[in-house]
Amino acid sequence: MAVTSPAAEAKDVVAITDVKYTSEDPENTTVSVTDSKGAEVKGTLDKDAKVWKPEKALDYGTKYTVTVNGTAAAGKGGSTSSTFTTMAKPSKTIRVTSFLGDAQKVGVAMPLIIKFSKSIPEKYRAEVERRMPVTATPAQEGTWGWISPTEVHYRPKVYWKANSKVFYKVQLAGVPLGGDYYGKSDLTVDLNIGRSFVMTVSNKTKQMTVKQDGKVIKTIPVSLGKSTTPSSSGTMVVMEKLKHTVFDTTDTDPKNGYKTPIDFAQRITWSGQFIHAAPWSEGKQGRTNVSHGCVNVSEAMGAWLFDRTMMGDPITVSGTEEKLKDGNGWTDWSLSYDQFKKKSYL
Template sequence: MELRRRFTLFAVTVAAAPLALGACTAEGRSASRPAQGQAAPPELTVTPADRARDVPLTAEVGTTVSRGRITAVRITDDKGGQVRAEPREDGSGWVPAAPLQPKRTYTAEVTATGDSGRTTTRKTTFTTMPKPTGQAITSTLYFAGKRTYGTAMPVTVAFDPPIPKEARDDVQRRLFVKTDPPQPGVWSWVGDGSQVYYRAPDFWRPGTTISVRAALAGLLIGKDKVGDEDRTATSKIGRQVALEIDNATKQMSVVRDGKVVRKIPVSLGKPSTPTSSGNMVIMEKHQQTTFDTRGSADPYVVDVEDAQRLTWGGEFIHGAPWSEGDQGNTNVSHGCTNLSAAAADWLMGVTQVGDLVTIKGTEVQLTEGNGWTAWNVTWGQFVKGSALPVPAGLAPSPSHAPHPGAVAGGSPAPAPSVRGG
């Protein structure tokens, strides 16, 4: 989410989820008692408490102010080095750009200025905890830096082992997204806690820059686990492309900027290995790959070209010259969407990771978490997966349901299968 306020001292991305860091006010310097008739200075509290010990490495400098606003924040370590940080959008705290170091002492000095110009300054000095020794929870950020993604690209973080329900609010508070131009969204958890998605109510606008930080290093998760590391990435959203596949007609419509630019005959999954129906997102693109299903009930090994992954379970769009006679009339695949070699090669030059793919009319429905399924539910259903209150202005509208082909306006995940077919 876009930050309204920025100080030259600080530079990290943050979002609007609130975080309280403890209790007391550190009493540093304060304005003197106002003379009769003179405006009172701001009231300011700062956390962690002064002289606090064993403070978490993910600590933030919490600020609460009345009759004024924060006008200066300076955080230094015990060697006098400056700690970069940036405010949460709601003003509840300042988030260091990197995890604090274990068993180090830090000092934060915060100044608030009232409408009358009077100021109040508070200072707090605290010492961090030793390095956590709990089991590390591995996180994977499926949003790489310096890429161009499609307009349906959800920011996805996966966890191994999954995050239990009672710890998801703490984890979610440390997941930050900023968009330029602003297009705020919400985090939503997959039921088992293995993945969490971030998206806006509508598809990303082409040209949007998205910056992400999963600030989980040193985060205490539950009773005996700890986050593994911080992960950051900044990328852009490219042109609008969507694929609409109809089992009834055995045709794929390629939609670009709201217009159908090509229709392509397809062959989907045969009755014993049906293709999933639902709203999916292109996850990977491979010029060449090998589908190896040895050990399954239907073992085979086959090299394929121009393959685009849709699910963790192994459903792809790919070139299949062996089924070109069936494409447009008969389903013969192992669950994939088969195209001619020429059509698959052309499509690779059109699509991006993050493009929406809608398949309808098959025998089975897409299951939650089998791929990046953030668009396979309504906005009202999506926000119910947030572990924190939904920000103002993002409450669902009963009628909100963007058309999949509309121009955009708006264990970790299971080990990828190469079922293919």
Template sequence: MPTRRHLAAGGLASAVLLLAVSAGCGTVPDAQGSTGGASTPAGSSQPSNSSSPSPSATPTTPAVELSSNVDDGAKGVQVSTLVTAKASQGQLSKVAVDYTYTDTKGKAQEGTLKGSMNKAKTSWTAGDRLEPSGTYTMTVTGKNTAGDKSTQKTTFKTQQLALSDQVFPELYPLPGSKVGVGMPAVVRFDTPVTDRKSFEKNLHVTTVPKQTGSWHWYSNQEVHWRPKSYWKPGTKVSVEADVNGVPAGNGNYGQKSSKTNFTIGREFVMKVNLKSHYLTAYKDGKKVRSIPVTGGKPGWTTRSGTKLIMAKEYDKVMTNEQIGAEEEYSLKAAYAMRLTNSGEFLHSAPWSVGSQGRANVSHGCVGMSIADSRWLSEQTLIGDPVVTTGTNRGIEPGNGYSDWNASFKEYAKGSAL
């Protein structure tokens, strides 16, 4: 009996051990390494193998990514570059581009490059190109969707350019001018421009009221813009040569963008008939004066065509050396209005009063009495048309403001675009 009780006890212990081992083998650890049975309270409906993350496992928001089209530490960056900044995984908060450079007069300059941001605040573009031999520092700040800020700083240097490699524009008429209905917008460059397309893309004309027009290159250093027909009186014109940093060709670049604005005055047109020897002036389409004149004699024929008054001078001394004439003379014109680069004027000529209205006896200019020339000088504006007829000699393109001696279709062919 004792032996039998000992065996029963041993068998019971083995059964208990086996049950415990079986229970252990049937328990599956969850994602955190604990068993479902150990973590589930009694009476809970949650499955024992639940993988719900704990609060400490919440994912973080990615930082905003900032970038620029210029590398930090870059040297020799082309002045034609428009600096940009971009943000991904967030938005831009602020972009500041500070610079220092030495101008063409050897004076140190410093400032901040202005720019604009898109509506989404994911990109920023500079409003101007770069200056040569400059040091630029761009500081970009952005934030991610959670509002966490990041900052990136980029410093770079621009290419060096000799003064001879830089193209400076001059614009006419001068700001605030009132001019005649024929006056073109004129842009002149101190250095030849061979990449005309790049430059013309950055020449802008705005008119109020709007008038259709075109650019026309007379040379690599001069380009004009005229409307399809004479300007409407009262038109306000703004011209901008946004060429700073623009490639001009042959390793040259534009320097210093420039602007001008002018207003068109009343319509005043002069018609010179050198067969009848009279100049007739029209104001706003109405005849206001008829003036007897004399034109160029044989060998010195006055040019026919549409010319514009380029400048007004007083007590202008005219000599034979100025035009290469053999006969010697030195005469003073009290009132003189230049029409061509080659030396044609409307001017007072008291020495030829006897021929005025009868014959052509000048060296190419259109002469009249002092009284008539004074009146004409007082009435005219730079850019007023002088339409000359009656001779077989035409005006050469570019000899003065010759813009109106071609149809608009032909004129527009002079555009580089």
């Protein structure tokens, strides 16, 4: 038996290195890795592949000892050891952040959102995905998809199951990410999915149907975007909630812009489409479209919705003149699951 990687007395070894070894009797072989003080490092041993993987990145600039032990059965016993030293702490690191945090509760369409402080080169993205496991309880199929070189989302095949739990971790500390850059740290997030609250809007009927846990609980008249400023057709997600705000478009459109106080606003696109109360269009709601692209509801229904929605709740609009543009909001659900999977590098 022998340690084959890292090589004996190797220097500048990456901190997230795997230890590989040979053995004629792998089932009865054990592997331990200890630091310079003799403390054992936590890791997992794959006896079939003959690989030991550290639970997290090793300390930088530290000498480690690998010991491989076999049993005495069939004359295949014995012990061998090898040492290696990890690289110095890198000066170039990429920070990773999660949009969501521990114990947060979100709607059934909420994507998991991870951002990087620097672009991840394409050749490293598959390895990044491998180091971002997601565990849902109960189990649910899903995939990561790259939104840009600095942002990756995860969505399940269908909406998250109501009241489920989701745990994910990003294990990039010490991982090479190209151009002398390395992952700066690891993170974990443990969050909760809320009840199912799904809004569906038909331009044909000018009505919003609201379902909670699969049952229709309300039908609400709406006014969508007029033909010159149509609402987007597609599945969007509540990204932000503002009980009172001011819509001000005078900076971008000095001639035709407007500045209007708005109640119960819920953002669904980056381009400025919201679900919101619009008392000035109450006579039109359910009959004709007069908005600048938003989903107008009455003041009373705006308050009713606002009290019940949460970030991550989906709204699907159909039958308008314009299709939702990919990337105009959290548009992960505007693609089929097979289409979204194509954004993964695995």
